[in-house]
Amino acid sequence: MSAERPSLPPVRLHTEAELARDALAAPLLARAVRLARWAGPGTRVGAGGELVDAQLPEAAAHLGLADDEDGAAYASEAWRLAVDTGLVDVEDPHEEDGAADDDAEGTVTAGENLTLLTGGSPQDVLAIWLDGLDAVHADATAPAFDDFADLVNEDGSVDFDALDWDPEEEAAFLDGVLGNLYVLTLSDAGPGDGPVPLPALAASVVVPEDMGEPTDEVLEQVSEAMMRLDDQFRVLEPIGIVEYRPVDESLLVEEAEEASPPADDEDVTRYGMVRLTPLGLYGIRERMLEAGVDAPAVGDLADKGADVLLDGLAPYPEDAARAEIGLWLGRREADGAVAAAAELLGAARGADRGAPLRRLHCQQALALAGPAAEPAVREVLDDAELGGLARVWLAERGAADVPAPPESMIFWLAIDTIAAQLDAEGDMGELQELVEGLSGQHSGFFDEAWRVEHPATGEVLEAMGRLHRDRKTAKDARKAAFKARSRAKS
Known part of the structure; x- marks a missing residue:
């Protein structure tokens, strides 16, 4: 007897003020803000807006990561987010004087959004954070730099046609996984505030609903999806949408660099556990709404007749x-x-x-x-x-x-x-x-x-x-x- 209804259950979101505080506390955005405040006219960046290699140790030290072997990589990642979210503005030297030198350096100034993060409304903060989420989502679905090694042309460009990578397919895969995690989090039969095992999440996008016992081929696909997601959730966690316990690296050694789905008597937590944060529920819902998905939230009807x-x-x-x-x-x-x-x-x-x-x-x-x-x-x-x-x-x-x-x-x-x-x-x-x-x-x-x-x-x-x-x-x-x-x- 029921008419057509939204397929997603309604989400109970935290207040915008609470979500904005969570966004400002997200490690990646917090680092991006610190670097944006540190940057000045003397900050050296490449033509693409990236910090030059010589500048990275100082940036890492400013973030308190001088002794971290990955400190330079974290600093580079935070700087890219600062550029992508308008916390800093980089003037391209090619646009200024028509220079053709690829080694020319840009000029850095503070972006308007840096002021909004401290003096704006919660809505302003969340809008900037959502831009950051889009940027991180794109990073999570990009191919690893190692994949480019054999695809570099003589002129230094990358032959993307030879790279087996479809950006739309990659984005759709990750969005499908995040959508399933969203539904599992809200479902009466789901984990609620608890984490979801990575094998179960991978299976939700690989194993057909009408399949009984998965075949060996399907189990192999689940394993591949698990490792794909392990990389992607590591990228997504610093922006604050998930809490993630990665796949135990010892499993990768035991199983030739690819963890198979756990057997019934194995500790499933070793295979990765992921939980959407309150900020993650908000962010995934905003992405679904932008894509035209009917994703209701408690409070949507409060001002209606x-x-x-x-x-x-x-x-x-x-x-x-x-x-x-x-x-x-x-x-x-x-x-x-x-x-x-x-x-x-x-x-x-x-x-x-x-x-x-x-x-x-x-x-x-x-x-x-x-x-x-x-x-x-x-x-x-x-x-x-x-x-x-x-x-x-x-x-x-x-x-x-x-x-x-x-x-x-x-x-x-x-x-x-x-x-x-x-x-x-x-x-x-x-x-x-x-x-x-x-x-x-x-x-x-x-x-x-x-x-x-x-x-x-x-x-x-x-x-x-x-x-x-x-x-x-x-x-x-x-x-x-x-x-x-x-x-x-x-």
């Missing part, structure tokens, strides 16, 4: 729905609980396919609105679509003077409730209990249910016939479904 809220909650799990409703109600505190409840009830009306689920979400929202919503709820006691919902709400709060519902309203509410649960695609065991409970409360339930003037009556009764464990009752439900559909056609 009640109709958009109730329809938009369809793909939300219960805890996320409660959080979204709480934010929506919080935005309407000035108008009062009665006005908010009236808006919700008005949006819950309708005979379209989405209406039962809207009414279910309306019940959830009214539960959070509290007893102050009672006047608005009592206003709809005589409403054919909302009267049953209103009585349930009042009864749950022990309200006095709740009028007994007419029998027609009882059956209509039963059909509407099951229709909503079918559309919500929740736990089938709970739905089965609901079906058996509702049909068991009323003798001759199916003798009356097929007459209910509800657009989902036939579908609901058919579903009850599938779900009910008593064979006779299930048969009665199917007969009632046939009568309801025959009646609808007449």
Whole structure:
């Protein structure tokens, strides 16, 4: 019964202020900022904006990495990020005077974004960090410099046509992995805040969903993907989107420089573990949104009308729905609980396919609105679509003077409730209990249910016939479904 919905669950993001603090604390960006503040007119850079080799030891020392054997490489990496994110501006000497000398050096000045990082808003900081993420993502999907050794032409250029590397394919592979990690992090069946084993993540993009036992060829592809990802996550970790425990290097020696997927009795943590950080959830979502992916976040609906809220909650799990409703109600505190409840009830009306689920979400929202919503709820006691919902709400709060519902309203509410649960695609065991409970409360339930003037009556009764464990009752439900559909056609 469900309509098409976003395939991704909603993410609960940290506040922009918290995310901006995380971005500024990311090791790579922090180093880039330090180098941007250190740089000046005397900083020597090549025509491409890179620090010249002679300048790297001083840059590494400024970062406190003078004694680190990789200090120069870290300094070079941080400088490139400073250039890519506009923390420094490099004036190309070729543009200035038409020089043809490839050894000509550029001039360095502070970039506008350097000031924004300290004096701008959290949004400014995150925009700069996202530019940095794009740059690091490109680095992570670029071929290793070792791959160029045999591809250098006599003039020093690289023959990329001879290099077996497709930049679009590489980017798509990494984006697919990050997308799977995003979904696993948000999924009820996923690790939540825990790390994901690298073999499982590699398998998620290599092993076909319908494959039972992976073949040796597929396992080899998983191994190759693991080592590819090991390199890429090492590059991505310093920008702050993941926490990564690399593949144990001893495994590479044991298994000829390529770690095979672990056996059942092996310590899976030795094969790499990765976790998306809160900043990573934000960054991956922003990249997906830019690519046109529907990636909802809790809070997206808080400033929308009640109709958009109730329809938009369809793909939300219960805890996320409660959080979204709480934010929506919080935005309407000035108008009062009665006005908010009236808006919700008005949006819950309708005979379209989405209406039962809207009414279910309306019940959830009214539960959070509290007893102050009672006047608005009592206003709809005589409403054919909302009267049953209103009585349930009042009864749950022990309200006095709740009028007994007419029998027609009882059956209509039963059909509407099951229709909503079918559309919500929740736990089938709970739905089965609901079906058996509702049909068991009323003798001759199916003798009356097929007459209910509800657009989902036939579908609901058919579903009850599938779900009910008593064979006779299930048969009665199917007969009632046939009568309801025959009646609808007449």
